[in-house]
Amino acid sequence: MKKQILKHKLVPDHAILSKTEANKVVKQLNVHQEQLPKIKADDPVVKEIGAKSGDVLKITRKSHTAGKFVIYRLVL
Amino acid sequence: MQGILKKISQINFGLLSPENIRKMSVTKIVTPDTYDEDGYPIEAGLMDPRLGVIDPGLRCRSCGSKGGDCQGHFGHINLARPVIHVGFADTIHKILRSTCSNCGRVLLTESEIAEYKEKIGTKHQNEESINDIVKEIYTVARRDKCPHCDEDKEEIKIDKPVSIVEGNYKLTSSEVRERLEKVNEDDYILMGINPDVAKPEWMVLTVLPVPPVTVRPSITLETGERSEDDLTHKLVDILRINQRLKENMEAGAPQLIVEDLWELLQYHVTTYFDNEASGVPPARHRSGRPLKTLAQRLKGKEGRFRSNLSGKRVNFSARTVISPDPNISINEVGVPEMIAKEVTVPVYVTDWNMEDMKEHIENGPEIHPGANYVIRPDERKIRVYDETKESILEKLEPGYVVERHLMDGDIVLFNRQPSLHRMSMMAHEVKVLPYKTFRLNLCVCPPYNADFDGDEMNMHVFQTEESRAEAKSLMRVQEHILSPRFGGPIIGGIHDHISGAYLLTREGSEFEEDYVYQMIKKSNLPFPEPKNKPWTGKEVFSLLLPDDLNMVYRAEICRKCDECLRQECKNDAYVVIEDGQLISGAIDEKAFGAFSGKILDSIVKDYGTDKAREFLDSATKLAISGIMKRGFTTSTADEEIPQEAKERIEELLNMAEKRVEQLIEAYHNDELEALPGRSLRETLEMKIMQVLGESRDKSGEIAESYFGMDNHAVIMALTGARGSMLNLTQIAACVGQQSVRGGRIERGYSKRTLPHFKEGELGAKASGFVHSSYKEGLDPLEFFFHAMGGREGLVDTAIRTAQSGYMQRRLVNALQDLSVQTDGTVRDNRGIIIQSKYGEDGVDPAKSDYGKVADIDRMIEEMRIKSKAK
Ligand SMILES: [Mg+2]
Ligand SMILES: [Zn+2]
Ligand SMILES: [Zn+2]
Ligand SMILES: [Zn+2]
Numbered sequence: 001m002k003k004q005i006l007k008h009k010l011v012p013d014h015a016i017l018s019k020t021e022a023n024k025v026v027k028q029l030n031v032h033q034e035q036l037p038k039i040k041a042d043d044p045v046v047k048e049i050g051a052k053s054g055d056v057l058k059i060t061r062k063s064h065t066a067g068k069f070v071i072y073r074l075v076l
Numbered sequence: 077m078q079g080i081l082k083k084i085s086q087i088n089f090g091l092l093s094p095e096n097i098r099k100m101s102v103t104k105i106v107t108p109d110t111y112d113e114d115g116y117p118i119e120a121g122l123m124d125p126r127l128g129v130i131d132p133g134l135r136c137r138s139c140g141s142k143g144g145d146c147q148g149h150f151g152h153i154n155l156a157r158p159v160i161h162v163g164f165a166d167t168i169h170k171i172l173r174s175t176c177s178n179c180g181r182v183l184l185t186e187s188e189i190a191e192y193k194e195k196i197g198t199k200h201q202n203e204e205s206i207n208d209i210v211k212e213i214y215t216v217a218r219r220d221k222c223p224h225c226d227e228d229k230e231e232i233k234i235d236k237p238v239s240i241v242e243g244n245y246k247l248t249s250s251e252v253r254e255r256l257e258k259v260n261e262d263d264y265i266l267m268g269i270n271p272d273v274a275k276p277e278w279m280v281l282t283v284l285p286v287p288p289v290t291v292r293p294s295i296t297l298e299t300g301e302r303s304e305d306d307l308t309h310k311l312v313d314i315l316r317i318n319q320r321l322k323e324n325m326e327a328g329a330p331q332l333i334v335e336d337l338w339e340l341l342q343y344h345v346t347t348y349f350d351n352e353a354s355g356v357p358p359a360r361h362r363s364g365r366p367l368k369t370l371a372q373r374l375k376g377k378e379g380r381f382r383s384n385l386s387g388k389r390v391n392f393s394a395r396t397v398i399s400p401d402p403n404i405s406i407n408e409v410g411v412p413e414m415i416a417k418e419v420t421v422p423v424y425v426t427d428w429n430m431e432d433m434k435e436h437i438e439n440g441p442e443i444h445p446g447a448n449y450v451i452r453p454d455e456r457k458i459r460v461y462d463e464t465k466e467s468i469l470e471k472l473e474p475g476y477v478v479e480r481h482l483m484d485g486d487i488v489l490f491n492r493q494p495s496l497h498r499m500s501m502m503a504h505e506v507k508v509l510p511y512k513t514f515r516l517n518l519c520v521c522p523p524y525n526a527d528f529d530g531d532e533m534n535m536h537v538f539q540t541e542e543s544r545a546e547a548k549s550l551m552r553v554q555e556h557i558l559s560p561r562f563g564g565p566i567i568g569g570i571h572d573h574i575s576g577a578y579l580l581t582r583e584g585s586e587f588e589e590d591y592v593y594q595m596i597k598k599s600n601l602p603f604p605e606p607k608n609k610p611w612t613g614k615e616v617f618s619l620l621l622p623d624d625l626n627m628v629y630r631a632e633i634c635r636k637c638d639e640c641l642r643q644e645c646k647n648d649a650y651v652v653i654e655d656g657q658l659i660s661g662a663i664d665e666k667a668f669g670a671f672s673g674k675i676l677d678s679i680v681k682d683y684g685t686d687k688a689r690e691f692l693d694s695a696t697k698l699a700i701s702g703i704m705k706r707g708f709t710t711s712t713a714d715e716e717i718p719q720e721a722k723e724r725i726e727e728l729l730n731m732a733e734k735r736v737e738q739l740i741e742a743y744h745n746d747e748l749e750a751l752p753g754r755s756l757r758e759t760l761e762m763k764i765m766q767v768l769g770e771s772r773d774k775s776g777e778i779a780e781s782y783f784g785m786d787n788h789a790v791i792m793a794l795t796g797a798r799g800s801m802l803n804l805t806q807i808a809a810c811v812g813q814q815s816v817r818g819g820r821i822e823r824g825y826s827k828r829t830l831p832h833f834k835e836g837e838l839g840a841k842a843s844g845f846v847h848s849s850y851k852e853g854l855d856p857l858e859f860f861f862h863a864m865g866g867r868e869g870l871v872d873t874a875i876r877t878a879q880s881g882y883m884q885r886r887l888v889n890a891l892q893d894l895s896v897q898t899d900g901t902v903r904d905n906r907g908i909i910i911q912s913k914y915g916e917d918g919v920d921p922a923k924s925d926y927g928k929v930a931d932i933d934r935m936i937e938e939m940r941i942k943s944k945a946k
Contacts, residue, residue, distance in 0.1 A: 029899075029901065030899060031907065031909060037910070063916040065917040
């Protein structure tokens with residue numbers, strides 16, 4: 001049986017951004033795409049949602065301090 | 077000074093080939109002697125002038141530059157026989173173990189080789205480390221037979237430090253070298269060797285580079301005697317043995333003698349590289365001191381990296397013992413005049429400070445606000461002497477720099493090791509004082525974790541206006557009253573400040589008006605209108621509070637009564653401040669103590685750091701005058717309890733011990749019922765611990781019931797000034813159970829703790845229950861158990877500091893380049909985002925309300941009082 005890792009409570013929500021969305025994020029943070037935090041292409045969640053190298057993921061997770069926090073990661 | 081900026085794209089590590097060593101060498105070294113009778117260096121000796129010069133008067137024979145400019149040049153020694161390099165012994169062993177002695181191929185099948193080479197190729201492309209793959213290859217390539225030529229493989233072991241043993245035969249270094257030469261070049265990469273920069277046989281030395289004299293300078297002692305560097309001594313040894321070995325070989329000496337000398341040469345070369353290699357007795361100086369050779373120069377805390385590259389000695393710094401001074405502000409530091417005359421501040425001479433600077437120069441280096449040096453616009457530094465004074469004063473004009481003495485009001489950096497958090501280095505204002513110690517206000521002891529039992533601290537003087545400005549706005553003590561660790565004050569009243577404030581403000585304390593005015597004057601507070609009647613302490617303390625301050629909180633002395641009577645609390649523990657007037661409650665640690673001061677916290681956050689500093693400076697002085705009015709002391713008399721109490725405690729403890737005996741008996745008779753998830757033995761242990769713990773607590777309660785608020789030790793314990801009720805009851809009533817490793821004591825002799833007990837005895841006394849109080853005194857057995865428990869505490873703290881120190885070093889290393897940018901992101905030095913918002917909520921914990929953005933409950937409560945007051 002394949003485990004449904006996306007439904008696990010410890011796996012936060014990962015979403016692939018479109019090119020225009022990704023560009024907007026990069027511009028908003030005022031960085032080059034390579035300066036974003038990274039995530040490996042062979043990360044189980046990345047494989048599960050079918051993200052490709054070069055994609056930017058929007059990860060929404062729980063935060064002790066802020067309640068909810070959004071982080072953007074570049075797939076390596 | 078102009079720096080050259082270059083980006084390092086790559087660093088290649090490789091081995092020096094014998095050809096390379098000879099090519100970079102300026103001379104062959106043959107003679108073990110260094111100087112001739114006249115004191116001139118001998119040619120082809122270890123001090124050969126071609127190896128470079130140190131004396132600035134001489135020119136180098138190799139490069140032509142003057143001493144100081146010449147960085148020195150390598151020489152070389154041709155070794156009579158090859159010798160294994162200690163640093164590579166493990167690698168040599170691994171390579172020989174993984175290769176065939178017949179055909180020189182790695183012990184992998186062709187398909188494995190192809191597979192690994194492909195893996196390594198992709199790693200290279202991704203610029204990733206191949207370490208994991210190489211490690212795997214070394215484990216896979218351990219076969220009994222060569223897959224290429226079917227040759228049997230004998231087991232190869234390493235006999236530390238440098239002996240390679242095949243089966244039972246010890247390979248000579250020459251044989252090791254031959255085998256390494258045989259290794260197929262195509263297989264190098266599989267063993268982690270880059271064929272472009274290294275060949276395995278180079279790990280066995282045939283020629284030894286001799287470092288330049290600049291690396292191992294000789295020192296001339298005052299007696300005129302010359303003393304050589306440890307490295308030179310070691311090289312002399314190598315040369316001597318090398319020469320003897322060569323002579324013996326040429327003379328056709330017996331094999332045994334040659335081998336002995338060869339072994340000795342190996343020993344000297346090994347200790348030349350590393351004099352702490354395991355399995356080798358360290359080479360020693362004539363005095364018996366072990367020599368400091370190459371590895372020792374780099375390794376460890378005193379090594380080149382940690383002591384000269386990661387950390388450096390600095391100028392314009394001072395260190396001395398610290399002592400307290402309650403009369404200076406928290407922002408200040410008292411600096412001994414002796415130090416103020418030594419460390420200086422550079423001041424640019426302008427038309428406006430010309431006269432002032434002239435006065436400094438006039439005073440010279442000996443009289444306090446003087447000057448030590450003057451720097452001319454052409455950067456020449458001139459010492460101020462009586463003889464030079466006049467000419468300096470004549471020539472002084474704008475553009476000169478005067479290095480004047482440290483003066484009142486200068487900003488300096490003050491530091492106490494271990495510098496674990498940012499409050500370990502704060503900027504203080506100088507106050508030049510007599511005597512020889514640094515003086516600091518008691519309120520800044522907690523952030524530095526300083527006391528005055530001989531602690532020393534460091535002071536650094538800023539040398540530029542920029543650094544002074546930056547320090548003044550970021551590092552001043554008053555900017556650090558709130559700790560970023562928990563968003564509350566870390567600087568605040570301690571010890572007598574707390575007891576004093578309590579004595580001042582507790583219900584019923586009254587002061588004559590003239591004494592009140594004395595206190596007010598001493599605390600630098602504005603004079604209020606006279607009342608013409610005695611003041612209550614609460615009225616006096618209210619003078620410190622801002623007029624619009626409103627707050628309610630429970631003081632440290634609160635006994636957590638079942639039903640709080642609030643303002644009617646008989647302990648005076650319910651503090652209410654209405655519009656800056658202390659209405660009820662006594663002031664104690666919860667008000668302005670370090671770590672928990674609520675009033676202080678509120679003043680910093682709502683009125684700013686300037687107000688907070690003024691408040692702390694005045695509050696502590698007021699508290700001290702409060703304590704001085706009546707005097708305050710403590711002794712064991714404070715822990716005295718009446719005979720009746722002693723009897724009650726004795727009875728209680730005896731009952732508990734009897735109960736323990738009953739439990740043990742029940743256990744032996746199998747009448748005990750096991751708790752869920754516990755064995756019978758564990759159950760017994762838990763029950764005994766519970767009974768004894770309760771009896772100790774109860775005995776404490778009995779003792780406490782005889783302690784009143786007129787008892788100074790009790791005042792200190794309950795207000796949070798110093799000590800705890802547990803401390804007091806241990807002195808007065810019962811010390812209680814001693815523990816080792818979190819349980820009752822059960823180690824020592826076989827089946828018992830001490831020979832005074834029967835085997836398997838489980839009773840209270842036999843397992844470390846201390847029935848006596850400290851004041852009564854412990855009996856020898858109790859004393860021994862107490863020492864066992866105490867020792868564990870000491871060992872734990874020692875281990876904890878060592879571990880946390882190492883962890884701190886690694887964390888600092890990993891985090892040192894991260895910073896919060898103006899856009900709120902956290903980035904490293906390459907601009908890579910670590911967090912897109914600092915702490916994910918963007919809150920500076922030092923400016924937060926105990927970690928939260930705002931404490932809504934507190935704000936509502938304050939508004940409630942405010943509206944009620946109107
Ligand atoms: Mg100390
Ligand atoms: Zn030179
Ligand atoms: Zn073979
Ligand atoms: Zn109460």
